[in-house]
Amino acid sequence: MRQFKLFFAILITFAFNGCQTGPKKGEVTKIDASNIENFCLLHDVSVTPEGLLLKNPSSSITTQFNVRNFELTARLKTTSEAEGLLIFAATNAASTADGYEVRINNSDYRTGNLQKTGSLSRIRNNFVRTVVDDQWFTLGVTVLRNHIKVTVNEKTISEYDEPVNRVRASDISGRILTEGRVVIRRSNGNGELLLEGLTIKPFKDLPADQPIQANSDSLMKIVDLLNEQEFPLIDFHTHLKGGLTIDQAIKHAQTIGCNYGVAANCGLKFPVTNDSTLNVYYHTISQEPVFKGMQCEGREWITLFSPQVIAQFDYIFTDAMTWTDLKGRRMRLWIPEETFIDDEQKFMDMLVGKIEAELSQEPVDIHANPTYLPAKLAPDYDRLWTPERMDRVIKVLKENDVALEINARFRLPSIAFIQRAKAAGVKFSLGTNNGSNNDLGRVEYCLKAITEAGLTKTDMFIPRPANDKKVLKSGLPSKITG
Ligand SMILES: [Zn+2]
DSSP: OHHHHHHHHHHHHHHHHOOTTSOOTTSOEEEETTTHHHHEEEESEEEETTEEEEOSTTOEEEESSOBSSEEEEEEEEEOTTOEEEEEEEESOTTOTTBSEEEEEEOOOTTSSOSSOTTOBTTTBOOOOOOSOTTOOEEEEEEEETTEEEEEETTEEEEEEEOOTTOOOOGGGTBOOOOSBEEEEEEOSSSSOEEEEEEEEEEOOOOOOOOOOOOOOOHHHHHHHHHHHTTOOOEEEEEOOOTTOOHHHHHHHHHHHTOEEEEEEEESTTSSBOSHHHHHHHHHHHTTSSSEEEEEEOTTGGGGTSOHHHHTTSSEEEEOSSEEEOTTSOEEETTOGGGOOOSOHHHHHHHHHHHHHHHHHHSOOSEEOSTTOOOTTTGGGHHHHSOHHHHHHHHHHHHHTTOEEEEETTTTBSOHHHHHHHHHTTOOEEEEOOOSSSSOOTTOHHHHHHHHHHTOOGGGBOOOOOGGGOHHHHHOOOSSOOO
16 A cells, blocks of 8 residues: 555656656747647647637646746637636646736726736736737746746736745745746636647756845835735826836836836827827827826816727826916916915815816816915915815715825825725825926835825726726716816
8 A cells, every 4th residue: 555655656746747748948849739738737628720728717737847947928818808827836736826827817997807917916916908808919928047027919017036035925925936837727717718829948057046135125015015915006197208218117117016007198288289199199108018098187178189089098187286267367286477376265165166176077087186285385285175175075086986196296195185085985096297207206105105094905996998988978078177
């Protein structure tokens, strides 16, 4: 009996680790339906003219060989909100807590898992949808020493350096780079996941790893924790200004551990003033792994753009920093010469009234730069933003399903305001509102507010799906709101 057990143990060990037939180091090996059984164990997978079909929740493909440093591509397609995972560094196929997971999910926003294709799950999440269902795409994973890079159609989606003294929640303690198998499996029961083929190139043996010290920076610890909690750490308010390129913005977002929404400034006397310039802007960023935003400037924007063009964007937002007072003076509150405060109390009541008119009539998703006051009044912020005024703004946000931006640049609104809005069930977004290429920062005030107000992932704004855009449902107001 004992001998039998030993024989069995050797057999299992051989099946898992005896990768005599594995891909050669330094060479690219192509694996498809014709040869996959030489390399992988298939469970509940069928061969179709389109490729290997993972139809059921239990369907999986597991390599019979182990790899440590490698470059891999998988040609994949999802249908009808199918979701899956590509797992690597897996040492125990039976455990779902083992190995790093890359998400495969191309469902629309607010549908299925928040994380979309290319997300290095719970380590560096991706919430941006770069592929849609029924479309073939290439998912790439490269592991080189401590560095992990995930690409979708050759665009970098997630990058991460695994530190030596990493700290992980207990349920993902197995997310550690090691010699392990690659697994592709389903993670929900919707639709189908198809694999046309894989390429894998194990790298030749490398000199011993250079340990990377963990970043002990307190901000990065918060960012790591929020990623673990699948908190949608998305800065929806960045601009390609002051020479900042889209590639630089994406790289910066990946370095600080969050996702970006990039917005054009659209309105009177702005670079984008009509449908054709708005279309041009949209197409310059449409293929980039960022959320696509439109910042609606001034109150005249509703007369300049049409709903169909606006609805291409993932989300639209506006602030209450530009409006016309009762004496007909068009004010831009950040410019002292253009701001007229005859009486501070009357000014505040007028400001709150403008916010109410704007957010109840303009079909925006986010109220940006909220509670901003002109420089003359800003020192008295806490006195002027009385509970009654806060509650009027909170009410109009809630009634019109508008998210409240937590603004990193102006450090607005106050923590007290955020706590009050959270208690009322308002959703939040994060926004930097950078003015150039050197002030993107690390969403410091947003991280402080998330921590101090105890915000969780369900408190956060996620863009509406394509069939639920406010501007398509309610149209644009017929008259300027303020
Ligand atoms: Zn802005």
